[in-house]
Amino acid sequence: MEKMIEIIVDGNSLAVTPTIIVLQALQEHDIDIPALCYHQALGGSGNCGMCMVEVWNTNSWEPRHACLLPVKDGLIIKTATPRLKLLRNWAAKVLLRHRPFNNIRVEELLAKQIQDEMQSQEDEWLEGSIKKLADNWSDGCVLCGLCIKICSKVGKNRLTYLRRGKKLCISLVRGQDDNASCGNCRACSHICPTGFITPNPQQTFTEILI
Amino acid sequence: MISRSELKGPSVHKYQVCKSGLESKKNPIGLATYKVPDFPVNVSLESLIAEGKITLCSNQSRINVGVATCGRAAGAMDIYNNLEKRDWCGAVRVFKVGCIGACYAEPLVHIRTPEGKHYFYGNVDMSIFWHIIKTAEEKPGTKTLPFLWAITQESKTGILRGIQDMELIKVQNSGFRDFFQPQVRRISGRCGLIDPENIAEFAAMGGFGALEKALFRLKRKQIIDIIRTSGLRGRGGAGFPTGDKMNIAYENADLVRYVIANADEGDPGAYMDRVLLESDPFSVLEGMMITALAIGASQGYIYVRHEYPMAVHALKKAINCAHKVGFLGNNVLGSSFSFDITLVESGGAFICGEETAMLQIMGGKRGEPQLRPPYPVRQGFQNHPTVINNIETLANIPWIILNGAEAYRELGTPKSPGTKIFCLAGDIKRMGFIEVPLGTSTKVLIEKIGAGDKESIKALQIGGPSGGIVPYKDFSLDYETVESAGAIIGSGGLVTLNKKRCMVDIARHMVNFMASESCGKCSICRGGLLELEARLLTLTSGKGYPSILTEIEALSKAISSISLCGFGKTAATPVTTTLTYFRDEYEAHVNGKCPAVFCKPLINFEIVLPCRECHACHSVCPSGAVKRRTDKNERLVVDSKLCIKCWACYEACPFDRIRIVSEELHGKDDRNHS
Ligand SMILES: Cc1cc2nc3c(=O)[nH]c(=O)nc-3n(C[C@H](O)[C@H](O)[C@H](O)COP(=O)(O)O)c2cc1C
Numbered sequence: 044m045e046k047m048i049e050i051i052v053d054g055n056s057l058a059v060t061p062t063i064i065v066l067q068a069l070q071e072h073d074i075d076i077p078a079l080c081y082h083q084a085l086g087g088s089g090n091c092g093m094c095m096v097e098v099w100n101t102n103s104w105e106p107r108h109a110c111l112l113p114v115k116d117g118l119i120i121k122t123a124t125p126r127l128k129l130l131r132n133w134a135a136k137v138l139l140r141h142r143p144f145n146n147i148r149v150e151e152l153l154a155k156q157i158q159d160e161m162q163s164q165e166d167e168w169l170e171g172s173i174k175k176l177a178d179n180w181s182d183g184c185v186l187c188g189l190c191i192k193i194c195s196k197v198g199k200n201r202l203t204y205l206r207r208g209k210k211l212c213i214s215l216v217r218g219q220d221d222n223a224s225c226g227n228c229r230a231c232s233h234i235c236p237t238g239f240i241t242p243n244p245q246q247t248f249t250e251i252l253i
Numbered sequence: 254m255i256s257r258s259e260l261k262g263p264s265v266h267k268y269q270v271c272k273s274g275l276e277s278k279k280n281p282i283g284l285a286t287y288k289v290p291d292f293p294v295n296v297s298l299e300s301l302i303a304e305g306k307i308t309l310c311s312n313q314s315r316i317n318v319g320v321a322t323c324g325r326a327a328g329a330m331d332i333y334n335n336l337e338k339r340d341w342c343g344a345v346r347v348f349k350v351g352c353i354g355a356c357y358a359e360p361l362v363h364i365r366t367p368e369g370k371h372y373f374y375g376n377v378d379m380s381i382f383w384h385i386i387k388t389a390e391e392k393p394g395t396k397t398l399p400f401l402w403a404i405t406q407e408s409k410t411g412i413l414r415g416i417q418d419m420e421l422i423k424v425q426n427s428g429f430r431d432f433f434q435p436q437v438r439r440i441s442g443r444c445g446l447i448d449p450e451n452i453a454e455f456a457a458m459g460g461f462g463a464l465e466k467a468l469f470r471l472k473r474k475q476i477i478d479i480i481r482t483s484g485l486r487g488r489g490g491a492g493f494p495t496g497d498k499m500n501i502a503y504e505n506a507d508l509v510r511y512v513i514a515n516a517d518e519g520d521p522g523a524y525m526d527r528v529l530l531e532s533d534p535f536s537v538l539e540g541m542m543i544t545a546l547a548i549g550a551s552q553g554y555i556y557v558r559h560e561y562p563m564a565v566h567a568l569k570k571a572i573n574c575a576h577k578v579g580f581l582g583n584n585v586l587g588s589s590f591s592f593d594i595t596l597v598e599s600g601g602a603f604i605c606g607e608e609t610a611m612l613q614i615m616g617g618k619r620g621e622p623q624l625r626p627p628y629p630v631r632q633g634f635q636n637h638p639t640v641i642n643n644i645e646t647l648a649n650i651p652w653i654i655l656n657g658a659e660a661y662r663e664l665g666t667p668k669s670p671g672t673k674i675f676c677l678a679g680d681i682k683r684m685g686f687i688e689v690p691l692g693t694s695t696k697v698l699i700e701k702i703g704a705g706d707k708e709s710i711k712a713l714q715i716g717g718p719s720g721g722i723v724p725y726k727d728f729s730l731d732y733e734t735v736e737s738a739g740a741i742i743g744s745g746g747l748v749t750l751n752k753k754r755c756m757v758d759i760a761r762h763m764v765n766f767m768a769s770e771s772c773g774k775c776s777i778c779r780g781g782l783l784e785l786e787a788r789l790l791t792l793t794s795g796k797g798y799p800s801i802l803t804e805i806e807a808l809s810k811a812i813s814s815i816s817l818c819g820f821g822k823t824a825a826t827p828v829t830t831t832l833t834y835f836r837d838e839y840e841a842h843v844n845g846k847c848p849a850v851f852c853k854p855l856i857n858f859e860i861v862l863p864c865r866e867c868h869a870c871h872s873v874c875p876s877g878a879v880k881r882r883t884d885k886n887e888r889l890v891v892d893s894k895l896c897i898k899c900w901a902c903y904e905a906c907p908f909d910r911i912r913i914v915s916e917e918l919h920g921k922d923d924r925n926h927s
C-alpha cells in the first residue's frame with residue numbers, strides 16, 4: 044500500500060495517493076467537477092477547460108486545469124469560487140456553440156454551467172456570425188481530440204487534426220480502401236463524449252487531406 | 254572534407270521531400286550552382302581578414318546595391334543587373350548587399366570610393382544612373398548632386414567595422430540624417446555594407462573576433478558569466494535573461510545539449526530576424542557557436558520559416574561557406590571545439606515560433622505547444638537540455654564577448670541594458686529597421702526617426718498582435734515601462750496608428766489573426782477567440798447591445814486564464830488594452846457610432862452646401878448612389894441605401910464638400926485632420 048498524501052480541497056483535507064492528478068483525486072472523493080475531454084486511460088489534455096480549479100500559489104489563487112495538475116503534499120485548492128464559475132461559464136458557452144449533441148447528457152451538463160443566458164435575439168446574431176467566420180463549422184463535435192488519442196493508442200492511428208485555428212477539423216487518413224484506412228475497432232465512437240462519431244469514423248470524418 | 258561539408262547544406266525539410274536519404278546524398282539539392290571562393294580548408298582568421306579587406310576597402314570603387322527582400326520589392330535587382338552589366342574597365346566592382354534599414358528609401362545604392370568616402374543614394378531609379386556611375390568612377394564636378402543623400406567618411410581610411418565607424422560629412426537629405434542620427438548600430442552595423450554571402454568580408458568587419466576570443470582566451474564558465482553580467486535579455490518575446498538560460502543548461506547533468514536559433518518570425522510588422530539573416534547571417538552563426546561552446550553543445554539547429562526564401566538561401570550559403578573554411582565542423586579554428594549547424598525549414602505559422610511547438614515540429618509532430626515545465630532548457634530537443642534563442646539575441650552575443658559586459662551596459666537602462674532593434678511600420682513617413690538603446694523615448698522613434706506627425710498619431714501597437722495597443726505619448730521603450738503600460742516589447746514591432754483608425758476595428762482585426770493562428774488544442778483559445786471576434790464584429794456592424802462590453806471583458810479574462818500556452822494567455826491583450834485606453838470608442842460603438850468614421854455600417858456620406866454641382870461625385874460613384882433629388886431644388890444627394898461606402902466621392906470632390914458622419918453627427922469627418 045502506497046503512502047497517502049494530504050491535499051486540502053475547499054477547506055477539507057483529503058488523503059490521496061501521490062501518483063495521481065487532482066482531477067482523479069477529486070473524482071475519487073466524489074467531488075463533482077465537470078470534465079469533458081478527460082479519460083482515465085489517456086490522461087488530461089487541458090482541452091475543454093471545464094475542470095478549472097483555483098490553486099494557492101505562495102501569495103495568490105491561480106486558476107489551473109485539474110486534469111493537468113499532479114497532486115502534491117499540502118496542495119490547497121478551491122473548486123467553486125465566483126471566478127471559477129465565470130471561467131466555466133465561458134468554457135461551457137464556447138463548447139455549447141457546437142450544439143446540438145447526440146449525447147443529450149453533455150448538453151445538460153454544459154447548460155448547467157451557464158450563468159446568464161443571453162437574450163435569444165442577440166445570441167442568434169452572434170451564432171450566425173460565428174458560423175460564418177469559421178468557415179467549416181461542424182455541429183455536434185467539440186474537437187476535443189479524444190478520438191485521435193485513443194486511435195493512436197489502441198487503433199490504427201488513422202485520425203488527425205487538420206489545419207489550425209478557426210479551420211481546425213478532425214480527419215481520417217484514408218488508405219487504398221475502407222479496410223486499409225480503419226480497423227473498425229470503434230474505440231473512437233465509444234470514447235467520443237458528445238456521441239458525434241456515428242455510425243463509424245469513415246462516414247463521420249469526410250474532410251480529406253489535400 | 255569538402256564532400257562531407259557539402260551534405261550539410263540542404264535543410265532537413267529537403268531531405269524529407271526526397272524519397273530516400275541515399276538519393277539526396279548523391280544529389281545535394283540547391284548546391285549545384287553554388288561556388289564558394291576557393292579558400293584552403295582551415296584558413297586562419299588573419300588570412301580571412303586580409304582576403305576580406307581586398308574587396309571591402311580596396312583601391313577600386315565599390316558599389317553596393319541593397320537587394321534584401323525590401324530592396325527587391327522596390328526593384329533593386331534591375332538596378333543591380335544594369336550596373337553589373339556595364340563595362341567598368343576594372344575600375345569598379347558591383348556587389349549585392351543586404352539592407353541598411355532605411356526600408357522607406359529602397360532601392361538604396363551606396364558607393365565606396367578608394368579614399369574611404371561613402372556616398373548614399375536613396376529611392377534610386379534609372380534616371381540617376383549616370384550620377385552613380387560618375388561618382389563611382391570619380392569624375393570631378395559631380396559631387397553636388399541633388400539625388401545624393403549623404404556622404405560619409407571612414408574615421409580611418411581602410412578600417413571599417415560598421416556604420417558607426419563613419420563620420421557624416423555632408424547631408425543633402427535631412428530625413429536620412431534624422432533616420433540614422435539617433436541610432437546606435439551595435440549589432441546591425443554590418444548590415445547593408447558587406448556582401449552577406451562572403452565570409453571574408455564579415456571577418457574583415459570584425460566578425461569572428463569574438464569566437465576566437467571565446468575559443469582561446471576564455472573559459473566556458475567565463476563566457477556565461479560575461480553574458481550574465483551584461484544583463485542581456487531574450488529578444489524573442491519573454492525577455493528571459495539569456496545568461497541564466499545558458500547557465501541552467503551548463504549545469505545540467507545531461508551532457509548532450511543543443512542550441513536552437515528561433516527564426517520563425519511570425520509577428521506581423523516585425524522583420525528584424527529576416528533583415529539580420531539576409532544581411533549578416535554570419536553574426537548569427539557566430540553567436541550560436543559561442544553559445545554552443547559555452548554550454549557544451551556540438552549540434553545546433555536554425556529553425557527558419559520557409560516564407561523567408563532569401564533568409565534560407567543566405568543561411569545555406571553561410572553554413573556551407575563556414576564549413577569550407579573550417580569555422581564549422583570538426584575542430585573549429587584548430588581548437589578542440591566541434592560544432593555543426595543544420596537548417597530546419599518550418600511551415601511558418603505564428604504558433605510554431607513558440608518554443609515547445611517548435612520542438613514538436615522538429616520531432617516530426619504537429620505544432621502544438623506543450624505544457625511547461627519541463628522547460629526546453631532542462632528537457633528540450635529529444636529530451637536533452639536545449640537553449641532556444643531568438644536570432645537577435647544570438648546576434649548580440651558576439652558584441653558582448655568582444656567588448657565586455659560593462660561596455661554593453663553603457664547603453665540602455667539598468668534593467669534593460671543594450672540596444673534593441675525595432676521595426677517601424679504604420680502611419681509614419683519613414684519605415685524601416687532601426688537599432689536604438691533600450692529606454693529611448695517613443696518621441697525619438699516615432700517623430701524623429703519615423704517622421705510621424707505628432708498631432709495625427711493616436712496609438713502605438715507594440716509587440717505584435719499579442720502585444721498591446723497603447724495611446725501615443727512620450728514614454729521610454731524598455732521592458733518595464735512598456736509592460737506597465739499593458740503591452741510587451743515582444744520582438745520589437747512598432748506599428749503607429751493614426752486618428753483615422755478605429756480602435757474597435759483594429760482590435761477585431763488582431764483577434765481575427767489570432768483566432769486563425771491558434772493551434773486549436775484548447776477550445777477556449779480556438780472557440781473563445783472566435784466568440785470574441787464575433788462580438789467585436791457585432792460592434793463594428795452596429796449591432797451592439799448593452800451588456801456586450803462586460804461580456805467582452807469577461808471573455809478576454811477567461812481566454813487568458815484557461816489557455817495553456819503563451820499564445821492563448823496573451824491573445825486577448827489587444828482587446829483588453831484598447832478597452833482600457835479607448836473605452837469611449839467602444840461605448841460609442843455600442844450606441845451605433847464610430848468616432849473615427851471608419852466602420853462602414855456606421856457611417857453615412859453627405860453632400861454639404863454650398864455644392865458647386867460639378868458632378869465629380871456623381872461620375873465616380875460605382876453604385877449610382879449619388880442622385881439628383883427630384884422634389885426640391887434638385888440638388889445632389891447621396892442615397893444611403895445604395896451607398897457602398899467606398900469613399901470614391903469623398904476623394905473625387907475637388908471642393909471638399911463631402912462629409913462623412915457617423916449617426917447623430919458624432920465625430921464629424923476626422924479624415925480631414927490628416
Ligand atoms: C505564440 C508565440 C510565438 C512566438 N514566436 C516567436 C518567434 O517568432 N520568434 C522567436 O524568437 N520567439 C518566439 N516566441 C518566443 C519563444 O517561445 C521563446 O521564448 C524564444 O525563442 C526564446 O528566445 P529568447 O530567450 O532569445 O527570447 C514565441 C512565443 C509565443 C508564445
Ligand code: SF4
Nearest residue numbers: 772774775778818821
Ligand atoms: S492556448 Fe491556443 S495556441 Fe496555445 S496550446 Fe492552447 S489552443 Fe494552442
